[in-house]
Amino acid sequence: MAEVGGLEPIGAVQRTKVGREATEPMREDIRLLGTILGETVREQNGEAVFELVERARVESFRVRRSEIDRAELASMFDGIDIHQAIPVIRAFTHFALLANVAEDIHRERRRVIHVAAGEPPQDSSLAATYAKLDTARLDAATVSDALAGALVSPVITAHPTETRRRTVFDTQHRITELMRLRMKGHEHTDDGRGIERELRRNILTLWQTALIRLSRLKIQDEIETGLRYYAAAFFEVVPRVNAExxxxxxxxxxxxxxxxxxxxxxxxxxxxxxxxxxNVTAEVVRLATGSAAYTALEHYFTEITALEEELSMSARLVKISDALTALADQCREPARADEPYRRALRAIHARLTTTAYDILDRQPEHELDLGLDRYDTPAELLADLDVVDESLRTNGSAVLADDRLARLREAVHVFGFHLSGLDMRQNSEVHEEVIAELLAWAGVHPDYASLSEPDRVELLAAEVATRRPLTSDGAELSELARKELDIVAAAARAVRVLGPAAVPNYVISMCQSVSDMLEVAVLLKEVGLLDVSGSQAYAPVRIVPLFETIDDLQRGSSILEQALDLPVYRALVSARGDSQEVMLGYSDSNKDGGYLAANWALYRAELDLVESARKTGIRLRLFHGRGGTVGRGGGPSYDAIRAQPPGAVRGSLRITEQGEVIAAKYAEPQIAHRNLETLLAATLEASLLDIEGLGDAAGPAYDVLDDIAARAQRSYAELVHETPGFVEYFKASTPVSEIGALNIGSRPTSRKPTTSISDLRAIPWVLAWSQSRVMLPGWYGTGTAFEDWINQGDGRLEVLRDLYQRWPFFRTVLSNMAQVLAKSDMGLAAHYSELVDDTELRRRVFDKIVAEHTRTIRMHKLITGQDDLLADNPALARSVFNRFPYLEPLNHLQVELLRRYRSGDDDELVQRGILLTMSGLATALRNSG
Structure with missing residues (x-):
């Protein structure tokens, strides 16, 4: 698909190159991988398919250069035989995947070059952050207060638009490793195999592996997929970064x-x-928590076994501590009588084996039965490892303590027996229905749903404060109520067996009132996870309201203050160190009010919540429910965290990691280290430095955004919520209806079986607009809002230009919007609009979209002074330039196959072709859902 080019070894670079010269190695990597892929296509599928792929590639670049009309390229695929279409789709999908590899390698290459050139550390690196902290000359008290209870937690979610199967994932990783060796100037692998030959072998494997699943992903598969990132990267990187x-x-x-x-x-x-x-049941909760614990202990067994091999020191040659002697004496194996460290580690191994017998549903390898007692807590295991560490250090062997043992101690400290905290989440409507049934069954109130909010709060507060249960084991309950109680009981079991960190939070979706929060408290009390009737409250699971719509975000601080006014709820918060977490929903707020209105509502909500925390004397932690794409809160994490309002971070941040960005960020150690470092750097800066920079001008700036955001919301609502036929246009002009057939996740595309936009999940909403290249959730309404506001008076444009220069939030909003606009393509979107049979509806809606798109780009250039949408993001500019012509055939083929499928063509290959185009476009766009 491209000619082979040479590559200058990275070690030979002595200076930092810029412009086209700097990106030439990446283009050479792309040419090499493309050439191998093209030759593989020719060998495996014949000359005719290869020629069709090549012709589509060449014509796509001619479209980009405006040498031919887009319709000429589209006509190539009119009536194409589906048996030819499938390999063409696969070829361009694989090219997108290989281009991702080349771009990731290039980012590593550029970082090494910058370091080798002796340049200052780049923003978003911890080295750059430390330099900023040094300059700020902060006192210890300020830092200690800001970082009390510090937490940075990327939360892996089961919202996958990640379409790659495990086999594809693993093969891509091998290709990445080979390209990394090649980048360093190697021609052969460590075992002597030629790198280019190995690339050909792995690309052939990739080509011969099916890209999509034949059956829908199950939750069990999602659990396994999420856990694979620990062996792939987290076990190596997380302990190291924490120590650093x-x-x-x-x-x-x-x-x-x-x-x-x-x-x-x-x-x-x-x-x-x-x-x-x-599909989430009590059995699934047990599987999720149990599999996580298994993964943690399996890692510990592997490391302890390795340490037994490594720490072979003889008591005749080294001194040991008394504590180490006592620990070693628990293992009385005669063959190791002279090896105290090995015996000590064998004792640890044996106690961990007994622990595994008690807490796991399946046993790892490396079992060792010495009849020793189990560890009741991870702290006990850590204490024994500390004994080994202390003995090594006090007897001249610190260099040994600083290696594998240090990593294991850090791992036990962070992962415990639970590995990672599993959040529970359910919709407030379900809680209301279940609690109503429980209260009626217990004779407390026959019709809870009919009560006013004050009466509900009074009733629920009284229930939380009593130890009397509402149900018994033999209670005759509905299927829903029994299922919910069983699920929460499974969470209680995990807390009891694995420790409180196993299930630390219960998130309430669509939380709109204090009663929504107290209903969860009653459920937790029912299974023994809450007790506030004694002198000391017991609350191992934190209750986390999730504010999602624009209206809920605006009322969130009021709801929180009302809850904290209740003695019973305040007792729960006090039991958790006066700490309260609040989750903010980026996806549904965007779907509700549009890009700019949602982002400003989130900022305002954070300001209000920070003030509520100050007034009530609690420590606030915010949990950001961001998706991969800008329309769901995505964008560069470093900029997003630094764009938070003053006081909103304070050392703690939880953030969801969703979809295809999980693999892009955490698939292997080097990339994972960089992304985790970015989260930490931004959190430290947002916690310890004055980043907002508005000072006394904050109030007027907020007033400006209040006005503009309201205008943006009205413009968005006029299209999405008020235009007759908009839902029909959306369903016809995008593949949203077909997304449900793409076997990428276990959950339905809608919360309810309706056609309402409000009930549609944010993922298919955003993914569908991304596939059709409209990208509407990431920009619509913003252009009109800016234009209207600027036209209201002289000097207003200068106000916005000043805010863009001074205010990280405003700059980040415009930068992320520009990324989306750069990925959108109204020419391709017009092609999709032709799928709408109603000509009048098509013109009415599409003309509005095009006009707003043009207006938004014009406003962006006017405010920023930049003609290039990606002037502040050269990496994405390179990506768009290099790869987007390869997306063109995928879009045209998707439209062609959608037209056939909707016309009644029931060929199974047609549907598979549609799903393959979705997979290819999601891979190429990288943050599409």
Whole structure:
């Protein structure tokens, strides 16, 4: 698909190149991978298919250069034989995947070059953050207060638009490793195999592997998929990064106990998030928590076994501590009588084996039965490892303690026996229905749903404050109520067996009132996860309201303050160190009010919540429910975190990681390290430095955004919620109806079986607009809002230009919007609009979209002063330039196959072709859902 080019070894680069010269190695990588792929296509599928792929590639570039009309390229695929269409789709999909590899390698290459050139560390690196902290000359008290209870938690979710199968994932990883060796100037692998030959072998494997599943992904598969990132990267990277950050901060503030607990702790929703997913059951919760625990202990067994091999020191040659002697004496194996460290590790191994017998549903390998007692807590395991560490260090072997043992100790500290905290989540409507049934069954109230909000709060507060249960084992309950109680009981079992960190949070979707929060408290009390009737409240699971719509975001701080006014709820918060978490929904707020209105509502909500925390004396932690794409809160994490309002971070941040961005960020150690470092760097800066930079001008700036956001919401609502036939246009002009057949996740595309936009999940809403290249959720309404506001008076454009220069939030909003606009293509969108049979509807809706698109680009250029949408994001500019012509055939083929499928063509290959185009476009766009 492209000619082969040479590559200058990275070690030979002595200076930082810029422009086209800097990106030539990446283009050479793309040419090499494309050439191998093209030759593979020719060998496997014949000359005719190869020629069709090549012709489509050449014509796509001619379209980009405006040498031919787009319709000429589209006509290539009119009536194409489906047996020829499938390999063409697969070829361009694989090219997109290989281009991702080349871009990732190039980012690594550029970072190494910058370091080798002696340039200052780049923003978003911890080195750059430390330099900023040094310049700020912060006192220890300020830092200690800001980082008390510090937590940075990327939460892996079961919202996959990640379409790659495990086999494809693994093969791509091998190709990445080969390209990394090649980047460093190697021609052969460590075992002597030629790198180019190995690339050909793996690309052939990729070509001969099916891209999509024949059956829908099950939750069990999603659980396994989420856990694979631990062996792939987290076990290696997370402990190391925690140690690095802790040591760096304590070096700067040596008289503090900063980060006594690990700051970086991944979390998960996979198997606990049942909002709109009927497939989550009590058995699934047990599987999710049990599989996580198994993964943690399996890792510990592997590392301890390796340490037994490594720490072979003889008691005749080294000194040991008394504590180490006592630990080693628990293992009385005569063959190891002279090897105290090995015996000590064998004792640890044996106790961990007994622990595994007690807490796991399946046993890892490396079992060792010495008849020793189990570890009741991870702290006990850590204490024994600390004994080994202390003995090594006090007897001249610190260099040994600093290696595998140090990593294992850090791992136990962060992963415990639970691995990662599993959040529970359910919709408030379900809670209301279940609680109403429980109250009626217990004779407390026959019709809870009929009560006013104050009466509900009074009733629920009284229930939370009593230990009397509402149900018994033999209670005759509906299927829904029994299922919900069983699920929460499974969470209680996980807390009891694996510790409180196993299920740390219960998230309430569509939380709109205090009663929504208290209903969850009653459910938790029912299974023993809450007790506030004694002198000391017991609350191992935090209740987390999720505010999602624009209206709920605006009322969120009021709801929180009302809850905290209740003695019973305040007792729960006090039991958790006066800490309250609140989740903010980026996806549904965007779907509800549009891009700019949602982003501003989120910012305002954070300001209000920070003020509520100050007034009530609690410590607030925000949980950001961001998706991969800008329309769902995506965009560069570093900029997004730094764009938070003052006081909104304070050392703690939880953030969802969704869809295809999970693999893009955490599939392997180097990339994972970089992305986790970015989260930590941004969190430290947002917590310890004055980033907003508005000072006394904050109030007027907020007033400006209040006005503009309201205008944007009206413009968005006029199209999405008020235009007759808009839903029909959306369904016809995008593949949203077909997304449900793409076997990429376990949950339905809608919360309810309706055609309402409000009931449609945000993922298919955004994914469908991305596939059709409209990208509407990431920009619509913004252009009109800016234009209307600017036209209201002289000097207003200068106000916005000033805010763009000074205010990270405003700059980030415009930058993310520009990324979306750069990926959109109204020419391709017009092709999709032709799928709408109603000509009048098509013109009415599409003309509005095109006009707003043009207006939004014009406003962006006017405010930023940049003619290039991607002037501030050269990496994405390179990506768009290099890969987007390869997307063109996928879009045209998708439209062609959608037309056939909807016309009644029931050929199974036609539907498979549609799904393949979705997979290819999602892979190419990288953050599409």
């Amino acid at each position: 950050v802790r040591n760096a901060l304590r070096y700067r503030w040596p008289d503090t106990d900063l980060l006594a607990e690990p700051i970086l702790r991944p979390g998960s929703w996979i198997g606990g998030d049942r909002d709109g997913n009927p």
